[in-house]
Amino acid sequence: MLTRSLPYYCAAADEVEIFEMAWREKMPVALKGPTGCGKTRFVHHMAAQLQRPVYTVACHDDLTAADLIGRHLIGAEGTYWQDGPLTRAVREGAICYLDEITEARRDTTVVIHTLTDDRRMLPLDRLNSQIEAAEDFMLVISYNPGYQNLLKGLKPSTRQRFVTLSFDYPEADHEVEIVVHESSIDKQTASLLVEAAKALRRLQDYDIEQAPSTRLLINTANLVKQGLPISAACRVGLLEPLTDDPAILNTLQEVTDVCIRA
Numbered sequence: 201m202l203t204r205s206l207p208y209y210c211a212a213a214d215e216v217e218i219f220e221m222a223w224r225e226k227m228p229v230a231l232k233g234p235t236g237c238g239k240t241r242f243v244h245h246m247a248a249q250l251q252r253p254v255y256t257v258a259c260h261d262d263l264t265a266a267d268l269i270g271r272h273l274i275g276a277e278g279t280y281w282q283d284g285p286l287t288r289a290v291r292e293g294a295i296c297y298l299d300e301i302t303e304a305r306r307d308t309t310v311v312i313h314t315l316t317d318d319r320r321m322l323p324l325d326r327l328n329s330q331i332e333a334a335e336d337f338m339l340v341i342s343y344n345p346g347y348q349n350l351l352k353g354l355k356p357s358t359r360q361r362f363v364t365l366s367f368d369y370p371e372a373d374h375e376v377e378i379v380v381h382e383s384s385i386d387k388q389t390a391s392l393l394v395e396a397a398k399a400l401r402r403l404q405d406y407d408i409e410q411a412p413s414t415r416l417l418i419n420t421a422n423l424v425k426q427g428l429p430i431s432a433a434c435r436v437g438l439l440e441p442l443t444d445d446p447a448i449l450n451t452l453q454e455v456t457d458v459c460i461r462a
């Protein structure tokens with residue numbers, strides 16, 4: 201039997217159980233939430249738990265339906281068909297994870313429609329055929345609502361096919377646990393970094409576009425572990441990635457310094 205190590209995931213609420221319910225009912229799942237808050241880790245954790253392979257597609261605006269479904273290629277023996285990641289997942293009963301789905305053009309995203317209603321069929325127009333999804337196939341999409349504009353948002357006819365889980369930054373004690381686990385930093389330093397992140401997140405409505413993610417806290421903790429003083433680590437690991445404006449940067453550094461001197 202295939203044994204995989206289970207990627208570490210610290211649950212915020214009942215998302216693990218809900219994902220399993222959706223999987224059993226063959227319902228597709230959408231994950232929405234800000235950058236670096238655990239969406240991708242969650243999918244890998246769930247895939248390992250359910251013992252399914254996962255095919256991830258990072259969506260972008262040049263992504264075509266053929267990139268998902270497949271295309272004819274020319275080889276030494278003539279032309280042959282190569283499945284795209286979506287088709288492979290459909291045939292093999294894997295999880296297909298379309299990351300940042302709102303970055304893809306709408307005419308690309310409609311290819312998932314027939315897969316996400318009760319037909320669970322994937323039309324392969326270029327092969328003049330269609331395939332029925334294997335029993336264990338599951339479609340998972342993710343997006344960051346903050347990056348969307350009206351044009352880029354998902355069509356209601358797409359959104360309304362998914363069980364939708366909303367992600368956010370973890371509460372403080374969970375976030376400390378995550379930072380300690382991922383960076384092997386001591387708990388006290390992790391707590392200071394999490395305090396700083398909380399203070400910065402409270403500011404986000406005023407002067408920074410994006411709040412600091414758990415990912416940035418882990419990067420910062422790794423630098424501290426390498427011996428960089430915590431203030432310098434915060435500057436390059438936590439603050440510079442948030443803004444290019446020197447005045448804002450200084451304000452953020454002041455807010456952070458108060459927390460990490462505690």
Ligand SMILES: Nc1ncnc2c1ncn2[C@@H]1O[C@H](COP(=O)(O)OP(=O)(O)OP(=O)(O)O)[C@@H](O)[C@H]1O
Nearest residue numbers: 208209210234235236237238239240241382414415
């Ligand atoms: N709940 C969590 N449990 C375990 N690790 C977490 C959790 N949340 C965040 N992390 C850590 O933060 C990192 C970033 O998380 P992840 O890559 O899953 O974010 P994301 O939501 O997919 O971000 P993006 O939208 O930018 O793709 C992970 O590699 C992991 O180390």
Ligand SMILES: [Mg+2]
Nearest residue numbers: 239240241299
């Ligand atoms: Mg991700």
